[in-house]
Amino acid sequence: MLEELVGSTWHRFITKRADTLFPDEIVYLDEVRHTAGIFFRALGGEGGLRVENATDSDVYAKRTLLQRIAGVGDKTQYAWRDEETLRLPESIALFPARQLNLDLYLWLTALSVVKVEQGDWITRNQYRTARTLELWPGLKPKYSMLVAAHLAQRPKPGQLSEGEAQQELAIRSALLDTSAQTRLQYAKRPPQPVVLWLHPSPPAVEFNSTKPIQDPDLTDSTQTKKQTANQKRKKAHRTDMPQGNDGLMSFRLESLWSWGEYSKVDRTSTDDDDDDAMQTADDMDNITVAQDSEATASKIKLDLDLPASQYDDIVLGEGIPVDEWDYKTQLLQKKHCRIIEMTARDIEAIDLPKKLQSQARQIRRQFEILRPQRHWLNRQTEGTELDLDSYIHFLSDRKKGHVNSDIPVYRNLRKQYRDLSCLLLADLSLSTDAHVNNTSRVIDVIRDAVFLLSEALSVTGDRFALHGFSSRNRNHVRFYTIKGFEDNYTNDIRGHINAMRPGYYTRMGAAIRHASHLLEQEATSQKLLLIITDGKPNDLDKYEGRYGIEDTRQAILEAEKKGLQPFCVTIDEKAEDYLPYLFGKNAYVVIKNAAELPIKLPLLYLRLTR
16 A cells, blocks of 8 residues: 555656646637637638547657656647548647637637648648638737747757757747748657647548448447447557467477367457456557457347348338439539338337327317418408498498499408428437437337327328438438328328337438428428438448538538428437538527427427428
């Protein structure tokens, strides 16, 4: 115990003395992530990029004696960006003023907007800096204060060797004058990191043509259970899976005269449920990933195995070709996806579930105000009865000698209808199999919400259709018809709603395009495309990340051009990161408590269409 006490005390003391940060003034990325995203897009940055934590980078510059003893100062986090993400440091505590640390986040965000492909590290960042200050001169005061604060912390050239001093002078000159011609001289050690610049050599994004390392057969809930959330990003590289036949074996010579038994056991990889894999990964600076040819036993999941045709849902046709947007080429790929129209097998007509009947009665009473009603229309040229007020005015005018035979003196009884069509599109991906509480899954609350909304719309008389979707790849986007516009809401339709179940993945763009085509055929003046989902777009074949986001956004823009009104209802807690880019500021709602979806969905519809 005494040794541990002395060791921990020494560690805290030497680390505190060696640390050059200001922990009391620290700013975390989570505090400014939303602001940085808005700022990046406001300056002209690509809207589809996500703001994520940067990875640790090695620092080989000269360290002080205290830093070497404490083992600090050998890592830093640079800002950089790739095709899908803007990566910023996990936290910044470099300056003694919190406002300066916050301004550094905004400066790095602005610097990331400017693209440059050629030149060395200094030249690229000089160009970015000059261009940023030229485009947004309001940043000049902040940049000047950041440069002054950073130069005060950099090593003095007089305290460095000749080569390192020349490097430091070049960096100082580039920071103060973005037009100065500078280049780095060779030195024994590289210079200290420049926190006002982007990464000198950002990690290359590797695209592997093989199957994903992450097992697609695991549900989101299983993935969450297996992997504790860890927001800190790690450096990584790919390698081939070890075969287990290489290595070094050591032995003592006297063992030649002993007897032993040999068992062929491959221990190149382990699968121990008792291992804290997340803790092990957290302790590693660099993680190597390899793809094994065999599945790990604990990850076997049969839910995604394709059922035999006699058990699968019923396919209604050969498939409908649908376009898909490729944001890299900025082209719409014609007939790139295929919609497979399906209906559930073995449907049984049912009454409304008893647990929903009380709520349904309340909702129907609320929606009765929208029921088509008969109204008298006065001052008509033709009608079933006289409009007494108009007729009295007519008699008065005639008595005064002002006779006009065109005065409308009739009234007519007419029934007014709401000129509205709504198509509800439900996400039936495998992630909806996750539980929201001890009694219900996501698919259960979506099913209940569809029940209650249908009960409400059956009262109003609004034209509505119900569809669901999931996908397995671009050639297999399953599109379920639960209720068409021409179908009456009956116990058979309730049976189709009750048959809703989790499917595969979420190729949302293709489903929205097909749903838009169906809704476009309606003759009503208002056309609402209501989308219910629990996560962002994803699928097996390159539909992850920005590709799926951009395709979905393009599908929504196409729907709006057709005169449709897309609106998204989601229970995804992270939806604020991507839904504003997809649907706009006022065309989505995030329901924090998923269990409240059945009650809130009809009320939301009432607000959208009243």
